[in-house]
Amino acid sequence: MTLIHRSCPTCEASCGLILDVDESSKQILSIKGDPDDHRSKGYVCAKSQAFHYVYDDPERLRRPVKKVNGAWQEIEWEQALAEIAEKLSAIRNNHGKDAIAMYYGNPNGHNFSTMVYTQLFTQMLNTERFFSAGAVDQQPKNLSSELLYGNAWVFPIPDIQRSDFFVCMGGNPLVSQGSLMSAPNAEQQLSDIRERGGKVVVIDPRRTETADIADQHIFIKPGTDAYFLFAWANILFAENKIKLGRLTDIVDGLATVKALAEQFTPENTAAITGVSAAQLHTLAEDFANARAPVIYGRIGLCTQEFGTIASWLVDVINLLNGRLDEPGGAMFPQAATELPPPPTPVVNELGRDRFKTRVRNFPEYMGMMPASFMAEELAYDGDNKARALITVAGNPVLSVPNGEAIREAAEKLELIVALDFYINETTSLADYILPSTSQLEHSNYDFLFQTTAVRNFARYSPTVFEPEAGALHQYEIMTELVARINGMQAADLHAMMAEGLAGQIVSSARFAHLTAEQINSTCDAHSGPDKLLDMMLRAGPHGDQFTDGEGLNLNKVKAAEHGLDLGPLEPRLPDILQTKDKRLNIAPPLIIDDVSRLQKAAATANDGLRLIGRRHIRDMNSWLHNINQYVRGKNRCTLLVNPEDANRLGLKDGGNARVKGAGREATVEVSVSDSIMPGVVSLPHGFGHRYNDTGQSTAKEKLPGVSCNDLIDWTVLDEPSGTSVVNGAKIEVSAA
Numbered sequence: 023m024t025l026i027h028r029s030c031p032t033c034e035a036s037c038g039l040i041l042d043v044d045e046s047s048k049q050i051l052s053i054k055g056d057p058d059d060h061r062s063k064g065y066v067c068a069k070s071q072a073f074h075y076v077y078d079d080p081e082r083l084r085r086p087v088k089k090v091n092g093a094w095q096e097i098e099w100e101q102a103l104a105e106i107a108e109k110l111s112a113i114r115n116n117h118g119k120d121a122i123a124m125y126y127g128n129p130n131g132h133n134f135s136t137m138v139y140t141q142l143f144t145q146m147l148n149t150e151r152f153f154s155a156g157a158v159d160q161q162p163k164n165l166s167s168e169l170l171y172g173n174a175w176v177f178p179i180p181d182i183q184r185s186d187f188f189v190c191m192g193g194n195p196l197v198s199q200g201s202l203m204s205a206p207n208a209e210q211q212l213s214d215i216r217e218r219g220g221k222v223v224v225i226d227p228r229r230t231e232t233a234d235i236a237d238q239h240i241f242i243k244p245g246t247d248a249y250f251l252f253a254w255a256n257i258l259f260a261e262n263k264i265k266l267g268r269l270t271d272i273v274d275g276l277a278t279v280k281a282l283a284e285q286f287t288p289e290n291t292a293a294i295t296g297v298s299a300a301q302l303h304t305l306a307e308d309f310a311n312a313r314a315p316v317i318y319g320r321i322g323l324c325t326q327e328f329g330t331i332a333s334w335l336v337d338v339i340n341l342l343n344g345r346l347d348e349p350g351g352a353m354f355p356q357a358a359t360e361l362p363p364p365p366t367p368v369v370n371e372l373g374r375d376r377f378k379t380r381v382r383n384f385p386e387y388m389g390m391m392p393a394s395f396m397a398e399e400l401a402y403d404g405d406n407k408a409r410a411l412i413t414v415a416g417n418p419v420l421s422v423p424n425g426e427a428i429r430e431a432a433e434k435l436e437l438i439v440a441l442d443f444y445i446n447e448t449t450s451l452a453d454y455i456l457p458s459t460s461q462l463e464h465s466n467y468d469f470l471f472q473t474t475a476v477r478n479f480a481r482y483s484p485t486v487f488e489p490e491a492g493a494l495h496q497y498e499i500m501t502e503l504v505a506r507i508n509g510m511q512a513a514d515l516h517a518m519m520a521e522g523l524a525g526q527i528v529s530s531a532r533f534a535h536l537t538a539e540q541i542n543s544t545c546d547a548h549s550g551p552d553k554l555l556d557m558m559l560r561a562g563p564h565g566d567q568f569t570d571g572e573g574l575n576l577n578k579v580k581a582a583e584h585g586l587d588l589g590p591l592e593p594r595l596p597d598i599l600q601t602k603d604k605r606l607n608i609a610p611p612l613i614i615d616d617v618s619r620l621q622k623a624a625a626t627a628n629d630g631l632r633l634i635g636r637r638h639i640r641d642m643n644s645w646l647h648n649i650n651q652y653v654r655g656k657n658r659c660t661l662l663v664n665p666e667d668a669n670r671l672g673l674k675d676g677g678n679a680r681v682k683g684a685g686r687e688a689t690v691e692v693s694v695s696d697s698i699m700p701g702v703v704s705l706p707h708g709f710g711h712r713y714n715d716t717g718q719s720t721a722k723e724k725l726p727g728v729s730c731n732d733l734i735d736w737t738v739l740d741e742p743s744g745t746s747v748v749n750g751a752k753i754e755v756s757a758a
């Protein structure tokens with residue numbers, strides 16, 4: 023029996039765990055919350071066991087498989103990598119780089135080594151047919167951050183531990199456990215606000231689990247948050263309540279925002295949003311009068327028709343109230359791995375519209391095409407069409423609108439290679455599946471989520487069980503593929519990664535006295551991704567500066583088995599800006615130009631029934647449904663309908679409804695509840711385990727459900743960012 027401390031890799035909260043393991047038999051005896059983890063303090067949710075269940079799942083792939091005459095055959099790694107590289111090279115040489123499409127899924131963000139090798143992988147493939155789960159997720163926030171702060175990956179995070187007034191829009195942290203707000207035990211953290219005498223307000227078309235513990239819940243019609251937030255800004259301007267404070271001298275564009283906000287009053291937006299003028303006035307006033315208020319918006323604000331405007335307005339409201347970059351407001355975390363600034367300040371150009379989609383001529387964002395257009399881009403039959411697809415830890419057939427058509431299009435491709443360890447609704451179409459080690463078999467560092475945490479921290483998770491001989495980690499699979507396609511050696515690419523990082527570090531003024539070789543050799547005790555991590559930690563804001571003296575290095579972070587507390591969030595403006603002249607223009611033209619689309623849509627904002635999603639504690643998007651413990655019990659892939667709508671449509675609780683959208687229809691069980699507002703229905707995503715060729719028998723048998731993404735109009739996008747509109751989609755419902 024050995025006790026191992028590590029963090030949970032399943033959601034952004036990254037709770038601290040204690041694993042009791044029998045290393046010789048590779049058995050997990052128990053997984054419990056770590057009471058000494060300063061972030062999670064012993065808290066865990068039901069999914070804390072997920073990586074154990076996945077590790078044990080007999081249907082998880084352990085070795086590469088190849089489809090031969092329609093049947094899967096296990097093959098050796100060497101054969102798999104050699105055959106795939108040869109086929110991909112041939113396609114690329116004969117038809118160009120864009121003939122290989124790629125889809126990048128969510129679990130990659132939970133894996134340190136995959137994240138640091140992602141750039142190598144994507145740059146070497148360099149395909150314009152690049153899709154990701156981000157375009158059904160946070161891309162509007164990326165765009166807003168890129169335009170405001172010059173960096174798409176710098177997010178203002180609500181400093182809820184010091185806030186006394188928390189307005190939550192389009193997020194349900196009690197279930198999701200917080201997103202772009204890594205805050206283990208969200209329920210406790212929100213209750214703490216109330217115990218400190220503060221207030222929690224939830225604005226959501228559904229009275230969510232978070233709303234249930236809040237002081238106030240306000241129903242808002244889906245997709246109308248931008249009108250609501252503009253009207254809020256209107257009040258601030260009209261009542262002369264703008265407080266830019268310390269940021270006054272760096273902010274531009276105030277007059278432009280004012281002119282726009284003047285057109286949206288609490289009165290003229292009330293019928294659109296469903297929020298009365300009086301309610302908004304009270305909220306704006308309470309917020310302005312609070313000591314440390316903050317407003318937060320998440321996926322319900324991103325994956326809607328005006329996702330970029332709504333996501334941007336959240337920052338604008340914080341800023342106008344003097345709450346951006348202030349304790350208890352929206353603040354910028356600092357990662358322990360943050361690299362020192364380069365010699366000349368970086369001014370980032372907007373990464374958008376450098377190429378267009380083939381079918382609709384739609385601008386790319388972040389080098390990616392909209393995920394909602396994946397089906398038609400794969401099916402495109404013109405010059406330079408797609409011939410191969412690589413999926414990396416994703417399941418677009420269920421996760422992306424028009425998923426059924428993604429399947430149909432993928433079936434016609436010459437080659438599909440899936441980096442995954444399940445035969446899911448997408449990877450079942452592959453010619454090869456390359457399973458990486460599972461999370462218990464590799465170390466991890468909470469890399470992405472240290473940049474979204476409500477308090478700065480560093481946390482390393484050791485490998486629990488050594489993988490079986492020959493097994494490859496995800497970053498190794500990626501490197502092998504890149505090496506073989508480019509006629510290189512994987513070992514050389516690994517060395518290049520270390521040299522490149524060391525070179526980047528010594529280019530900064532702070533480390534100009536060192537050479538790349540010195541940095542490289544100082545970190546020689548570690549290899550692979552651990553070595554890169556050691557370099558970043560030593561060069562970072564708390565690092566030992568490569569002195570082996572005071573400050574962090576990897577060994578010290580490893581030794582801190584409950585994780586390291588690096589203190590509360592600190593003000594970071596203007597230093598963090600990577601915009602021209604280090605100015606913060608709150609009226610970026612791309613967003614301002616989109617406001618005319620918002621104005622035009624006002625007349626039809628309330629047409630017909632609208633569909634929203636919902637998450638449940640035992641789901642993780644589409645991929646934990648093969649775990650018996652997570653799918654037993656009552657069907658949760660149900661359509662939530664308000665009693666008013668149920669009466670009008672003749673629907674009964676527990677009966678069935680016919681749901682029509684995107685030219686498809688499905689039958690789903692109805693759950694009648696006044697927790698959802700009239701005119702809105704809710705169906706969770708990640709279900710629809712209906713294809714016979716998948717290798718997830720429990721999912722298929724126990725809780726197949728229907729895929730809401732087949733019913734969502736995939737042609738409607740948040741236009742500036744190309745993000746899918748999975749919340750507020752028009753839908754038809756009738757009795758079945």
Ligand SMILES: Nc1nc2c(c(=O)[nH]1)N[C@H]1C(S)=C(S)[C@@H](COP(=O)(O)OP(=O)(O)OC[C@H]3O[C@@H](n4cnc5c(=O)[nH]c(N)nc54)[C@H](O)[C@@H]3O)O[C@H]1N2
Pocket residue numbers: 126127128129133155156158159321414415416417418420421422441442443444446456457458459460461496635642643644645706707708730731748
């Ligand atoms: N309608 C609607 N659609 C949505 C959303 C919504 O709210 N509503 N939410 C969207 C969001 S936020 C997201 S993030 C996406 C998620 O979309 P995806 O990322 O496409 O889907 P997942 O269900 O997370 O699939 C993850 C896959 O990764 C594999 N995997 C897990 N861990 C590993 C690993 O360590 N190695 C390898 N090789 N594979 C691994 C799993 O086996 C699984 O097949 O869905 C989006 N889709």
Ligand SMILES: Nc1nc2c(c(=O)[nH]1)N[C@H]1C(S)=C(S)[C@@H](COP(=O)(O)OP(=O)(O)OC[C@H]3O[C@@H](n4cnc5c(=O)[nH]c(N)nc54)[C@H](O)[C@@H]3O)O[C@H]1N2
Pocket residue numbers: 033034128159191192193194195197198199200201225226227228230242243244245246247320321322323326634635636637638639640641642643749750
């Ligand atoms: N248990 C569990 N946890 C998860 C996941 C999971 O699948 N299961 N997925 C993880 C991932 S990948 C992500 S990105 C995060 C997402 O984390 P959250 O953003 O917290 O996700 P949701 O629970 O989907 O909350 C979205 C909320 O937006 C509301 N909403 C929908 N449309 C609108 C609208 O137009 N306006 C407003 N104001 N609200 C709206 C919905 O009713 C819902 O309550 O969760 C993560 N955590």
Ligand code: SF4
Pocket residue numbers: 030031032033034035036037065066067068069070199206207
């Ligand atoms: S809240 Fe997230 S990180 Fe914490 S135990 Fe549950 S799944 Fe794991």
Ligand SMILES: [Mo]
Pocket residue numbers: 128159
């Ligand atoms: Mo997500």
